[in-house]
Amino acid sequence: xxxxxxxxxxxxxxxxxxxxxxxxxxxxxxxxxxxxxxxxxxxxxxxxxxxxxxxxxxxxxxxxxxxxxxxxxxxxxxxxxxxxxxxxxxxxxxxxxxxxxxxxxxxxxxxxxxx
Amino acid sequence: xxxxxxxxxxxxxxxxxxxxxxxxxxxxxxxxxxxxxxxxxxxxxxxxxxxxxxxxxxxxxxxxxxxxxxxxxxxxxxxxxxxxxxxxxxxxxxxxxxxxxxxxxxxxxxxxxxxx
Numbered sequence: 572x573x574x575x576x577x578x579x580x581x582x583x584x585x586x587x588x589x590x591x592x593x594x595x596x597x598x599x600x601x602x603x604x605x606x607x608x609x610x611x612x613x614x615x616x617x618x619x620x621x622x623x624x625x626x627x628x629x630x631x632x633x634x635x636x637x638x639x640x641x642x643x644x645x646x647x648x649x650x651x652x653x654x655x656x657x658x659x660x661x662x663x664x665x666x667x668x669x670x671x672x673x674x675x676x677x678x679x680x681x682x683x684x685x686x
Numbered sequence: 687x688x689x690x691x692x693x694x695x696x697x698x699x700x701x702x703x704x705x706x707x708x709x710x711x712x713x714x715x716x717x718x719x720x721x722x723x724x725x726x727x728x729x730x731x732x733x734x735x736x737x738x739x740x741x742x743x744x745x746x747x748x749x750x751x752x753x754x755x756x757x758x759x760x761x762x763x764x765x766x767x768x769x770x771x772x773x774x775x776x777x778x779x780x781x782x783x784x785x786x787x788x789x790x791x792x793x794x795x796x797x798x799x800x801x802x
Contacts, residue, residue, distance in 0.1 A: 604789075614731070615792070679729050680729045
């Protein structure tokens with residue numbers, strides 16, 4: 572079974588430019604998450620989707636970040652415009668459901684460097 | 687609010703020896719789940735083991751076992767017979783059962799380096 576797929580794996584952009592990340596979750600997983608991981612720290616949740624609905628986006632900086640999950644499968648996370656402080660790893664994860672015992676499976680992440 | 691604390695930023699372990707990674711947590715939820723993930727240099731978070739707050743026995747998965755002490759709010763990971771491929775960052779995480787606790791809260795991680 573294929574795992575969570577993310578692209579691109581690496582992205583280098585200049586500040587003020589837009590950038591987008593794509594995620595394809597494990598087949599059949601209704602819940603999708605985007606996490607931000609700064610260097611030397613644990614991941615922090617940005618947004619959680621249940622099917623196509625964003626049910627927790629309280630940590631998403633909505634002035635510059637946006638996300639969508641059309642048709643409840645693939646998802647895209649966008650930053651516009653990017654700032655130097657956005658340099659980090661952006662991880663996508665998916666799970667079957669949202670119970671406390673549900674394991675989240677992560678993709679390889681996108682490493683973003685903003686110059 | 688949920689909080690995970692990993693007090694060991696890094697540690698060395700000799701190949702074939704066991705290592706214990708500390709994790710303490712704080713939550714007001716009576717029902718919660720505890721997870722350990724491994725993150726090698728490639729970046730992917732790999733799920734290792736899960737412990738439910740009401741589970742009577744400590745979880746085990748191959749060379750990984752979880753030393754769960756509920757009263758002390760600790761969930762230490764034990765890796766037995768360390769291998770060179772175990773060198774990575776290890777994260778402890780918690781998930782509550784309530785709506786506000788549906789997200790995974792991660793600790794700061796422990797870097798393990800296995801010496802040959």
